[in-house]
Amino acid sequence: MSAILIGCAHGTRADAGQQTIRDLLDELRTAMDIEVREAYVDVQEPKIDAVIGDIATRPEGVAAVVVPILLAGGYHVYVDIAEAVEGRTDVRSAPALGPDPRLLQIVLERLDREGVPHDATVVLAAAGSSDPRSQADTELAADMLREHWNGPVRIGFAAGPSPSVADAVASAREFGEDGVVAVASYLLAPGLFQQRLHEAGADYVTGPLAPHPTLLEIISDRFHDALEP
Numbered sequence: 270m271s272a273i274l275i276g277c278a279h280g281t282r283a284d285a286g287q288q289t290i291r292d293l294l295d296e297l298r299t300a301m302d303i304e305v306r307e308a309y310v311d312v313q314e315p316k317i318d319a320v321i322g323d324i325a326t327r328p329e330g331v332a333a334v335v336v337p338i339l340l341a342g343g344y345h346v347y348v349d350i351a352e353a354v355e356g357r358t359d360v361r362s363a364p365a366l367g368p369d370p371r372l373l374q375i376v377l378e379r380l381d382r383e384g385v386p387h388d389a390t391v392v393l394a395a396a397g398s399s400d401p402r403s404q405a406d407t408e409l410a411a412d413m414l415r416e417h418w419n420g421p422v423r424i425g426f427a428a429g430p431s432p433s434v435a436d437a438v439a440s441a442r443e444f445g446e447d448g449v450v451a452v453a454s455y456l457l458a459p460g461l462f463q464q465r466l467h468e469a470g471a472d473y474v475t476g477p478l479a480p481h482p483t484l485l486e487i488i489s490d491r492f493h494d495a496l497e498p
Contacts, residue, residue: 272330308335363495385451391423
């Protein structure tokens with residue numbers, strides 16, 4: 270019997286964001302042909318600990334793998350999910366989806382789709398977290414983007430730490446970085462945070478990363494890597 274994939278997202282009150290994650294999980298069910306269950310660390314039900322509690326214990330082998338549908342590690346990965354799997358030797362947790370160079374390829378596709386000049390300043394806009402591990406993952410993602418982008422790359426956060434996306438855009442304008450500023454969404458789904466990106470004063474704003482087939486590939490890789498002995 271194959272292990273269950275538990276796709277654990279953050280959770281959102283936005284209907285469009287909720288549907289985007291559910292559509293992603295439906296696509297995983299079809300692509301991987303395994304049981305996929307949804308779970309959340311905040312805002313939405315069912316919470317991750319309840320989902321794991323509903324999975325029958327498997328004396329031998331792996332019953333389930335929790336794949337964080339999150340773009341960076343941090344408190345939700347290292348505390349919420351870690352505590353939920355604690356004590357269940359038959360349930361494993363995988364790393365977050367990012368940083369991963371394939372995610373930045375999606376970002377580049379979104380920038381090209383919007384027609385952003387390749388020498389423009391790009392503000393990589395992440396959700397934001399007070400956890401330094403999450404911030405470090407976002408910094409690494411920005412470094413990955415810099416490897417393939419001709420213009421300056423800055424970081425901005427939709428919430429939490431500084432600089433905010435709006436402040437990062439304003440700083441780019443202040444320093445006159447080629448005059449064109451684009452905000453590249455480093456968010457998974459539409460919602461309040463994505464709306465904030467559109468209010469930051471940039472010349473271009475890209476859409477969130479989902480839907481995209483590469484996300485299915487990354488989630489599948491996280492799942493199978495976690496099953497390795």
